[in-house]
Amino acid sequence: MVDLKTYVLEAKNTLHTSPIRKLKQSGKALPELQANGKHLEKAEEHIEMLLEKVNSPLKVVIMGEVKAGKSTLLNALSGGQVSPVNVAEATATIIEISHHSEPKGTIVREAEEISGSAEEIFTILENKRGDKDYFEKTKYVKLGFPLANLQKLKLVDTPGLATVREENAARTEAYIQESDVVLWVFNGNHLGQADIEEKLEEVAMLGKPIVALVNKIDEVTTDPMRLVDYLENRVDIFAEQVLPISAQLAYEGITENDEAKLERSHFPELLCYLEENIERDDTKVQAESIQRSTDALLYQDKIIHESYSKEIDFMLQQMKSRKEDLVYHNQGIKESLEISLKNWFYGEFLETERDVILTKVSNLGLLSKKADKEEIKQLIVNSLAPERVQAQLEQKYAQLNEEFQMKWQQVIRELNDKVILEANQFEKSHEQEFSYKLAKLDETLPTGEDFLKEGMGKGAAIGGAYGASAAAYVAWLGPYAASVSLGTALAAMLPPVLIIGAVTGAVAKIVTYKSTKQKYEAEVEGFIKDIKRQLSETFIPKMTEQLKLQSNHVADEIYHKLCNSLCQNWTEQSLAELQHGIQRYTIRLAPMPV
Numbered sequence: 001m002v003d004l005k006t007y008v009l010e011a012k013n014t015l016h017t018s019p020i021r022k023l024k025q026s027g028k029a030l031p032e033l034q035a036n037g038k039h040l041e042k043a044e045e046h047i048e049m050l051l052e053k054v055n056s057p058l059k060v061v062i063m064g065e066v067k068a069g070k071s072t073l074l075n076a077l078s079g080g081q082v083s084p085v086n087v088a089e090a091t092a093t094i095i096e097i098s099h100h101s102e103p104k105g106t107i108v109r110e111a112e113e114i115s116g117s118a119e120e121i122f123t124i125l126e127n128k129r130g131d132k133d134y135f136e137k138t139k140y141v142k143l144g145f146p147l148a149n150l151q152k153l154k155l156v157d158t159p160g161l162a163t164v165r166e167e168n169a170a171r172t173e174a175y176i177q178e179s180d181v182v183l184w185v186f187n188g189n190h191l192g193q194a195d196i197e198e199k200l201e202e203v204a205m206l207g208k209p210i211v212a213l214v215n216k217i218d219e220v221t222t223d224p225m226r227l228v229d230y231l232e233n234r235v236d237i238f239a240e241q242v243l244p245i246s247a248q249l250a251y252e253g254i255t256e257n258d259e260a261k262l263e264r265s266h267f268p269e270l271l272c273y274l275e276e277n278i279e280r281d282d283t284k285v286q287a288e289s290i291q292r293s294t295d296a297l298l299y300q301d302k303i304i305h306e307s308y309s310k311e312i313d314f315m316l317q318q319m320k321s322r323k324e325d326l327v328y329h330n331q332g333i334k335e336s337l338e339i340s341l342k343n344w345f346y347g348e349f350l351e352t353e354r355d356v357i358l359t360k361v362s363n364l365g366l367l368s369k370k371a372d373k374e375e376i377k378q379l380i381v382n383s384l385a386p387e388r389v390q391a392q393l394e395q396k397y398a399q400l401n402e403e404f405q406m407k408w409q410q411v412i413r414e415l416n417d418k419v420i421l422e423a424n425q426f427e428k429s430h431e432q433e434f435s436y437k438l439a440k441l442d443e444t445l446p447t448g449e450d451f452l453k454e455g456m457g458k459g460a461a462i463g464g465a466y467g468a469s470a471a472a473y474v475a476w477l478g479p480y481a482a483s484v485s486l487g488t489a490l491a492a493m494l495p496p497v498l499i500i501g502a503v504t505g506a507v508a509k510i511v512t513y514k515s516t517k518q519k520y521e522a523e524v525e526g527f528i529k530d531i532k533r534q535l536s537e538t539f540i541p542k543m544t545e546q547l548k549l550q551s552n553h554v555a556d557e558i559y560h561k562l563c564n565s566l567c568q569n570w571t572e573q574s575l576a577e578l579q580h581g582i583q584r585y586t587i588r589l590a591p592m593p594v
Contacts, residue, residue, distance in 0.1 A: 004287050005054045011294045012047045014588060015301060019581035020308065031315060031567035031575065043301050050297070053290050057099070058274065061156045061176050063203070064185030065196070069215040073185055073247035074157050076267060079149035079254055082118075093125075093138050094171055095157040100144025108139045118143055140171060173206065181209050181278045184239065185247075188216040188227055200238040209278060212239040217266070218246040224266075241277070243270055302589040305582050307434045312579040314426050315567045319575075322415060322562050329411040330555040336407070337400055337551075338544050344396055345536060353383040354528050361521050380524075384531070393539065401486045404547070408554050412481045415558065423566075480557065487550050 015021065021040055023030055060077065062070050074097065075081050082097050105121030107114040114124065121141065128134045144150075156175045176182060182203055191214070204210060212235050217224040224244040232242045246265040253262030262268060360376050382388075563569055570578070 004290060005051075007291060008047065008050050008054055008294050011298055012051065014298065015043055015047060017588070018301070018305065018585055019578060020305070023578075029568040031312065031570050031578075040304070043297060043304075046297055047294070050290055050294055057150070057152050057154045058181070058278065059154045059156070059179045060274075061158065061172070061179040061182045061208075062185060063158050063172075063182060064215075065187060065190075068185040068187040069247045070157060070185045072251055073183070073213070073215065073245070074155055076247050076250035076254060076265075077149060077153055077155055078145065078147050080145060080147045081255075082143060082145055082147070082155075093135055093159065094140040094175065095143060096140055096175075097143045097145070097150065097155040097157065099147065099150035099154075101146055103143075103145050105141060105143040107141050110137045110139065118145065176203060176206050176208055179208055181211060181274065184210055184212045184235075185215050186212060186231060188214045188220045188224070188244075191227055191230060197234070197238070200235055204238040210235075210239045211270070211273065211278075212242040213270070214242065214244045215247050217244045218249050218264070241273060243273065245270055298589045302586050303434070305586045305589075307430070309579050309582045309586070310430060312575050312582070314430075315570075316572060316575055316579075318419070318422065318566060319559075319563060319572050322419070323559060325415060325418070326411075326555040326559055329407075330551050333404070333407045333411075334548050334551050337404060337547055340403070341396070341400060341543055341547075342540065345540060346532065349392065349396070349532060350384070350389070350528055353388075354524070357383060357524050358521055361524060384528075389531070389535075393535075397486070397543070400543075400547070404486055404551070405484050408484045408551075409481045412558065415562075419562070419566075480561070484554055485550070486546060487553075488546050 018040070020030065021044075024040065062074060064070050078097060103118035105116065105118045107121060107124060114121075116124075121143065125141065156179065158172045158175070184200065184203075200210065212231055214224065214227045214231055217227070220227065228242050228244050232239075235242065244266050246267075249261045249265035250267035252258065253260070253265055253267070357376070357380055360379055560569070563571070567575060
C-alpha cells in the first residue's frame, strides 16, 4: 500500500500535469473563461497544506505556573537546550520551537520581525527583560533547532500563569486550538497552592486533551504516586491523564545518555503515553482526513477542468455560429449592393440627361432654325459634361457607402444581441451546474478541512466571466460600427481622366453629327450607351471588387474581435487542442464518490 506522503505527492504531481497550469506557467494568455484562474492557484496551495500536514510533527503546548519547570521540560522534549534562561517566564511571551537545519529565531512584533541566530534572539530577549512596553508589542518568538526530537514534536512554551497578559492569553488560546495536546506542568513541591481549576476548565473547553504532569518528583520526599493521586482528585474532570515526571533528570539523562536518570525521571512514560494515546490515534484520524481531502482536491480539480472544457465547447460553438452568421450576412450584403449598383448604372445612370436631350431632338422639324440645333448641341455638352457625370457617380458611391454602413450596423446589432443572450444563458445554466457539483463535494469533505471548503459551492470560478467578455465585445463594436465604410475614394477606382476621355469623345462625335431627326435620336441613344459601356468597363469591376474586399474586411474584423474578447484571440484549432488536453487530464483524476 502506498504511504500517505507518497499518495499526496503523486496528487501534487498530477495537478502539475494540468494543461491549463502549464499554459499559465508558460505565460501564455488563456481564454478568458473562469475568473483569473484563482481556483487553480487555490488547488496548488491546498495540496501544499496537505503535504505540510503529512509532514507535520505532533503539536504540543506547554502550560503551567511560574517556576513549575516548563522550560526544563521543553529542553527535555526537544532533546537539547532550547530555553536556557526561562525566556518565556522572564519576558511573558510565547515561544514556538520547531525543527530547523540551524539554530535560528525570529521575534515577531506588531510592526517588525527581527531575525538572527538563536543566541542573538536570546540576547535581545534577555536585554529586554522587564520591558513591559516592548513585550506588549511582541506577538511571539519563533525558534528553530537542528534537534532530531523536533522533527516529531512542535513545541509551544507559554508564559507562567501569573505573567500571562490579556493579549498573550488570546494568542495562547489560538495556539491551543491548533495543538494536538496540552501538557500542564505542576510544581510537585507546591501542589495545591494555586487555584488552577478555573484555568484548566477554560483550556478543557477548547476540546484539546490535557495531560497533567507532576514535575520535580526528584525533589520531593514523599512517594510521587501520592502526589499523582492527589492531583487526580483535583483535576480528573479536566485532564485525561496525570503523570509524575522529573524534567531535570529527563534532560540530564538525554544529554548525558544516562539510562538510569531517564528511568527515574518517568520521562519515557510520558513519551509512551503521547505515542499511544495522542499521536497514534491522531495520526490514524489525520491520515484518513488527509487522504480524503486529497481525493476531494483531485475531484474538485476534475470538476473545474470539466467545467473549463464545457466553456471551451461554448467558445467553439460561438466561433462557429458567429462565423456562419458573418458568412451569411457578408454574402448577402455584397450581393444586394452589387445588384443595386448594376441596376442603377445600367438603368438610372444618365437617363434623365438622355430623356431631356431626346425630347429636344424630337421637337426638331423641317423649319427648325440653325439656332435650335446649336441649342441641342450645347444641351448635350452641358448635360454630359465630365464634372456632371463624375458628380452622379460620386453621389451613387456615397449612397452605396451609406447603405453599406446601415447594413453592417444592423448585422452588428443582431450579433451583439445574440452574443449577450447566449453568453448569459450559458453562464446561468453552467454556473448552477458548477455550483451544485462543488456544493455536493463540499458535503463530503472531512471535518476540519475548512481551508479546502473556501470558495467551494459558490460558483466563484465563473461568475460574471462571460458577461464581462460580451460587454468588452460590444464596447468595441459600437464605435467600430460607426466607422464602417467602403473605405476607398471614388477617384482611386475611377480616375477623372477616364471619365473625361469616355464623355468627351462621344460628345464631340454627336455635336458634329448631321443627319435626319430619326437617325439623330438613334445616335444620341448610341453615344450615351457608349459612355456607359466605357465607364462600366472600369467602374463596375473596381466598385464590385472594393465592395467585396471591404465587406470581407469588416466580417473578419468582427470575427477577430469576438475571438479576442471572449477567448484571448485563440483559434478554433488551438482551443480544440487545449480541450483535448484537458479531457485527457481529467481522465487521470480519480473520481470521488459523492
